[in-house]
Amino acid sequence: MKLKRIGVDWAKQVFQLHGVDSHEQAVCRKQLKRSQMLDFFRRLEPCTVAMEACGSAHYWARELRTLGHEVRLIAPQFVKPYVKSGKNDANDAEAICEAASRPSMRYVEVKSAGQQASQALHRIRSRLIRARTALVNEIRGLLGEFGLVEARHGVAATRRLTQTALDAQNGLPGQMRELLAELSGELDEHDARLSRLDDMIQRQAREDERVGRLLQVEGIGPVTATALVSAVGAARQFSSARQFAAWLGLVPRQHSCGGKERLGAINKRGDSYLRTLLIHGARAVLRHCQDKADRRSQWLRQRVCRRNPNIATVALANKNARIVWAILSRGEGYRPG
Structure with missing residues (x-):
């Protein structure tokens, strides 16, 4: 069977598949048990396999990649708009397959x-x-x-x-x-x-040498550095530092319309554990910046004077997140100043 793309809806023991050919016509609607999954994909020609980023998705993604398939993980909230009717496994698998066909779809990096x-x-x-x-x-x-x-x-x-x-x-x-x-x-x-x-x-x-490079940044300790590396790896799935900061929920919430920008508090999207670690680290840096004369400390003191300590703390956490992206994605060391 020659398939272009398959959407897989995972469960503990039963898995629903929805496959389309090169003309985007549905040619495979199948329900498999857990023990049948690898045998089915082993007999299948290499194709694109899309699935929701759930608890066991990374394990199955690694297994399917070893069989030669291209695996794409999609966040569940991006699949929801493509569900056409009632909630069931077949409709979910079709929605996953449809979502993976979108050129602008964002995917989750497969973790090791x-x-x-x-x-x-x-x-x-x-x-x-x-x-x-x-x-x-x-x-x-x-x-x-x-x-x-x-x-x-x-x-x-x-x-x-x-x-x-x-x-x-x-x-x-x-x-x-x-x-x-x-x-x-x-x-x-x-x-x-x-x-x-x-x-x-x-x-x-x-x-881990990547953790060692992150430890050079003020406000990032072993716990924060290891948590960041385990969550994003080389961070190359983010196209820019701002996208990485937005994924952590450290950018302002927008409510803009008619060409007029309205920015609010941080949107707190993404991983709350990583965001908490970065903010706590920034708060520790803010506590000891009064006696320092470097540019970073001067910028931080100016932020405190113009706004307030909480806003300055989040601003520093945002800056540290962007530095983390540059260090991990480019493989460079930290260059203060």
């Missing part, structure tokens, strides 16, 4: 297995930080009911408060002391696991 493993590391670390924060808030709330409070916030302050509550003669019931000791041990386990994950990130930062 290493990139996915690195992203898994960051997701697990982020989940552990949220769990530790919830545990810290629980400890402080429980101790507050017994009149034990700490003015300072954070993990270290909570640990000091917990140790003080366990050591002092403060009228805590014996059962509460046992529970507090268990919560303290749970907090230590979270810290130990986070420490191991941080060691893995540091090891990746030492081994």
Whole structure:
């Protein structure tokens, strides 16, 4: 069977295919089980395979590329306008095939297995930080009911408060002391696991030369650099630095009409984890720019004076994102100034 393009709608065990020939006529409508997928595409002549960028799409894209097919991943929100009628697998596969025929369609870069493993590391670390924060808030709330409070916030302050509550003669019931000791041990386990994950990130930062080049930029540390490399690789899927910053949601939201531009706050599209890391890094740079005389610090102080610290922070995060694109896409080192 000679096909020009196939749209694939993924599921866990059942996959729907919609293929067209060189005249854009539908010649293949097929439902396959998971075990039949690779055998079907192995017998097929090389063609373009389009699919939505979902959880397992990168795995299947790598497998189909090894069979000689050209794989294109499309973000689900770009497929939605091409669904003609009700929601079912056949209509979704047809919509994916139709969306891939558009000359201006934007595609998602296929990630390597290493990139996915690195992203898994960051997701697990982020989940552990949220769990530790919830545990810290629980400890402080429980101790507050017994009149034990700490003015300072954070993990270290909570640990000091917990140790003080366990050591002092403060009228805590014996059962509460046992529970507090268990919560303290749970907090230590979270810290130990986070420490191991941080060691893995540091090891990746030492081994990957792309991460080493990103670490030269002020406001980008090992966590941010490894997260960026695992998410975008060489960043060549973006045609410009502004497109990369827009993908991160660091450009103003537009509501322009009739030749009159109206720009609002940042649109916050794209990966919120990467955007958060870049903004936190920019905030750290802003805190220490007062005593520096380089052009970057002077520009940052002028931004603070003209607008406010939050706007200056986002502006620096935007600038760092554009620098990241230049470093990764061109294979160059950072040239300050």
